[in-house]
Amino acid sequence: MTTQVLPQSFAQQARSFLALTKPRVVSLIVFTAVIGMFLATPAMVPLQVLLAGTLGIALVAGAAAAVNCLVEQRVDAIMKRTRWRPLPRGELSALQTLVFAGALGGAGLWLLYHYVNALTMWLTLATFVGYAIVYTVILKPATPQNIVIGGASGAMPPVLGWAAVTGEVTLEPLLLFLIIFAWTPPHFWSLALYRTEDYARAGVPMLPVTHGKEYTRLQVLLYTLILFAVSLLPYVVQMSGLAYLIAACILGSVFLAYALRIYFAYSDAVARKTFRYSIAYLAFLFAALLVDHYL
Numbered sequence: 001m002t003t004q005v006l007p008q009s010f011a012q013q014a015r016s017f018l019a020l021t022k023p024r025v026v027s028l029i030v031f032t033a034v035i036g037m038f039l040a041t042p043a044m045v046p047l048q049v050l051l052a053g054t055l056g057i058a059l060v061a062g063a064a065a066a067v068n069c070l071v072e073q074r075v076d077a078i079m080k081r082t083r084w085r086p087l088p089r090g091e092l093s094a095l096q097t098l099v100f101a102g103a104l105g106g107a108g109l110w111l112l113y114h115y116v117n118a119l120t121m122w123l124t125l126a127t128f129v130g131y132a133i134v135y136t137v138i139l140k141p142a143t144p145q146n147i148v149i150g151g152a153s154g155a156m157p158p159v160l161g162w163a164a165v166t167g168e169v170t171l172e173p174l175l176l177f178l179i180i181f182a183w184t185p186p187h188f189w190s191l192a193l194y195r196t197e198d199y200a201r202a203g204v205p206m207l208p209v210t211h212g213k214e215y216t217r218l219q220v221l222l223y224t225l226i227l228f229a230v231s232l233l234p235y236v237v238q239m240s241g242l243a244y245l246i247a248a249c250i251l252g253s254v255f256l257a258y259a260l261r262i263y264f265a266y267s268d269a270v271a272r273k274t275f276r277y278s279i280a281y282l283a284f285l286f287a288a289l290l291v292d293h294y295l
Helices: 010-021 023-039 046-071 075-078 094-115 118-137 144-154 156-165 171-194 196-203 206-213 212-233 242-264 270-294
Strands: none
Touching: 010 023, 010 046, 010 270, 023 171, 023 270, 046 075, 046 094, 046 118, 046 156, 075 171, 075 196, 094 118, 094 171, 118 144, 118 156, 144 171, 144 212, 144 270, 156 171, 171 196, 171 212, 171 242, 171 270, 206 212, 212 242
């Protein structure tokens, strides 16, 4: 699909390039990565690691988002939720997007290698490939389990942050990985439930399209139960204390209440509220880990 590129001012073009990076998504990625950095040390994170690690991970995440926009421009043009993006609107060309993603990702990997450590660079590169290639190109158009399998790349940021500080991957960051991995299905399937027609029209085999809404509602509930249990593991292994446990139980109970409403009293409004709450849930849960860490 080729779209004629419309003339833009420098400021308009800059906004278009920024939109390619999906700033709201990247901000949550960077936030969990930074939390991983602070949880990896009882003291303060070295300033060089904090700055270079944060910027490097953000740049590579933005590059992955840009590649996602490039690959999915046909689907984005069909779906109401995404037709405003720069490529469907003809604000940027495929070549511009490709060059931008390459420059952004290359700069991020260079920062991580030279100012953080090689392990973080390689793990970040693997995360980029997992999201931009494995999930976007292979899994998303092929299987309704795309979110479950592809969720592994989205769950990597706290592992990247931990590796940036310690130069290794231990049990603790893997528990953080597991939390985001379990969070991803109820988060995205809540969105897919009230966007089912959109995904069906675009030919994307999301779970409610292939297996129906009732089955998807059950899966949202089951994965939320799994998430609740997994969120308690940092306390179980004494990675965190009572303050985190209380926060995890409160946040998880609210999420579970939403999931129960989705299953027993579904409406698009409930699914929309669940999706929005899931974002706040993850942010507050990781914030609770950080606060508890320094208590």
